[in-house]
Amino acid sequence: MSHWIIVPVLLPLFTAVLLILLSGRRTLIRSLSLLSATALLATSMLLLGQANDGEIRLYALGNWLPPFGILLVLDRLSALMLMVTAVLAFFSIAYAVRGNDAPGDKLHAMVHFLLLGVNGAFLTGDLFNLFVFFEVLLISSYGLLLHGRGAERARAGLHYVVLNLCGSALFLIAVAALYGVTGSLNMADMADKVRQISPEDAPLVATAGVLLLIVFGLKAAIAPLYFWLPRAYAAASAPVAAMFAIMTKVGVYTIVRVYTQIFGNDAGNVADLAWPWLWPLALITLVLGLLGALAARELRIQIAYLVVVSVGTLLAGIALNTPAALAASFYYLVHSTLICGVLFLLADLILRQRGELLDRITKGPQLRQSALLGALFFIAAIGVIGLPPLSGFIGKLLLLSAAGVHLETALLWLIVLAGSLFTLMALSRSGSTFFWRTDSRIEQAPAADKGALLAVIGLLLCILAISIHAAPILAYTQALAQQLLEPQAYSEAMQVFRVIERN
Template identity: 60%
Template sequence: MNHGLILPIVLPMFIGCLLLFGARLSIPVKRSLSLSSAAVLVPLSLWLMGQADQGGLQVYALGNWQPPFGIILLLDRLSALLLVATALLAFFALLYATRGDDQRGRNFHALFQFQLMGINGAFLTGDLFNLFVFFEILLIASYSLLLHGGGPERVRAGLHYVILNLVGSALFLLAVGVLYGITGTLNMADLAVRVAAATADQAPLLGAAGLLLLVVFGLKAAFLPLYFWLPRAYASATAPVAALFAIMTKIGLYSILRVYTLIFGDDAGMLANMAQDWLWPLALLTIGLGVIGALAAGSLHGLLAYLVVVSVGTLLAGISLGTPQALAAALYYLLHSTWIAGGLFLLADLIARQRGDKAAQLIQGPALQNPHLLGILFFVGAISVAGLPPLSGFIGKLLLLRAVEPGLQALFFWPVVLGGGLATLIALSRAGSTLFWRVGLSQLDSAELDRGRLLACIGLLLLSPLLVGLAAPLLTYVEATAAQLLDLQLYRQIVVPGGAS
């Protein structure tokens, strides 16, 4: 048993508790504790990625209860990939926060660590009820982080976000209850075995539970009928929190990918691939509405929040296609969209700080102090997120477009994605020309560019060229991930006595 599996959960938990009990520690001590924990998570998750890439599944049985009886942590290529995405994003977001944003409210660092614990736990767990628990941990930390800094706008967005997610949690419990009541297990691999063996009178109830789960994960992932909370919440959060939230929608997408390939996947008899038919039209409509929202947004933060919705739609389309090529392309695009969205939220804050009370509103404002530097960063982020060559968004979208078979699917998918890319480009060019060119003559004296903040922002945006540079090994990895996800026999070995490594 590899004890390294539990470290991404335990490390932020201990540091978070330490910060909570040491609430009166001086702020430099808190910052270095928090930042070193986030920094250690980066090599740790890269090491776990190396472990996962050896091909087998790694299972960590908590309390040494053998699956399916106890709770297990499960490390496969998919969870390792998402751990790496989280660790890098969190490090740069925290680096940005340590330059002053963490003092706008209390206990920022402790909450940030608990949020990381919840996110890492959700990616690592192999048990459905444990997934619920980690969801709640990351949610309650995110409620407080969203409110960090205070103000009516945050409270209003926060209230909607909290109430919606509480209803979501109730639905999650109902679905878990039905699944347990029928199959008698909560271990995901064991559920896959039991669902495949379900009789004809059990199947409709299992299907209902499965679709309830889809609603819950859809609320987290924010696709079509369930995304309305997202733009306001993301646009009102402080910059480092908004950047970290770029991974939050991916948790919903990860859960969809996990549950609907493993439990309700190819082997599930009558219930095989039941979510995919729903997801395909919703994904395309989500892209369309997200783009309309981006074109209509009145502030840079609102625009970026709608671009998150567009990326969710694009990823969801890849997942609903379900072929190995499409899944691999979606996973590559997931890394790109997480990091670049995070970087752009940080950049939007840097720009807003130089515009005084105009902040990020897309109206004429004072001239920026560093128009060239911020302009170049905005340009790099914009062409990356719109999917233009030579940056990573282009490769991701190209792979997705190539993964669609010619025919009816391509007829819908190509125009939506390409038209969406064009409209994104128009929205971003309009925003950019307002922010950088349509400016008054005067500059604000109070604004200055903080080097630490700039470093964090550049760090995240530079991951886009890095994704292009490392495209060959990464693509090999994501293709292996997709193949592993569809190899259900491998996951079923977990519940065979002596089958888990």
């Protein structure tokens, strides 16, 4: 049993506690926060390499064996999600330590508590502990959203908190119902029990499954449950908004994990519970996200709606439920998470040089570093639109190729291609307004911090890297999809683990 699996949970936990104890010593706090993020990145790379051999690794806390103990599971999917989170966290914290974590010194501790919840959600093999880690990341996100005060953040935070409290209540009800029927909370063990449920218990289990889909849909910002996201993300500080780019992917991850492993093809009376719902909801989410991006009058609102668009695109691929579509979807997930993080950080650099206009998409003064910021915005826009040669184009092309040309997927082709056009129109309007349609005067603002610029450029280089190395990444996601669509492998791994630990 490798102890490396628990490091992504313990490292941010100990870091967050230490940062709280160091309150007031800002330089030390920033250094330790960035050092911990670097260590998390290195650990995630190690775990990704281990998971690439295809073995499902289990870790029982306190050596309490499943289904009673707390179990962590490392497979290709969880390792990939840990890696994406670590990359995004490293550059977001690198941006924050350059003076973008004011006011106060509590932001770093809350970020690491958020990482604790996110990493725990990706690694847990237990449905109740998924609920626990959800609560950890949500409580952290409440504090991060309100960090810096302000009436706008308070309003956005209130909506966010109330909706997620309702979601948490539904989550607990669903978990209790499933435990009452199956007598287990371990996902692999529960999957075995769900396959054998009687027709009399099937309606209750199906109801619990639908409640979970509502909860995960709220976390993922699926239509019509996405309306909290634009204002919440736009109101957050730049490094927080960039970190929040992974939050919707936690919802997407849990949908994939639960509805392939517990309610998958071989789940008996409740097989394929989510897929009939996901397809239309994904397309509706795509359309509404695009309309929101077109109508947005502030750059951060526009980017927030592009997060919704990325969720719709991801879920459309997942709803196809084929190995090729899942592989394309997870390649696109890596791209969309990082590119949205880049855009939130870049929007902050732009608004700092526009005076009182901030990020409102209206004619204003010239930016002090118009050429540099314009070039970075152009590259990021190409990535999020899906133009060649960057990974957004590769991801969308793979997704459409996996969908094929059939009557039911023709609508996906239409929406994705039209969506790229609409995104091009929206970002062209923003870019031309910020960098071309300007007054003759130059806003008297300080130049962008070099460290903050390096964080933005570093994330853009990551986008370039996943474009250049698309072939090995796609090979990984193809193997990931095959592993995900064989849920019995998790039950077999758990049985082998029990025998080894008992001996």
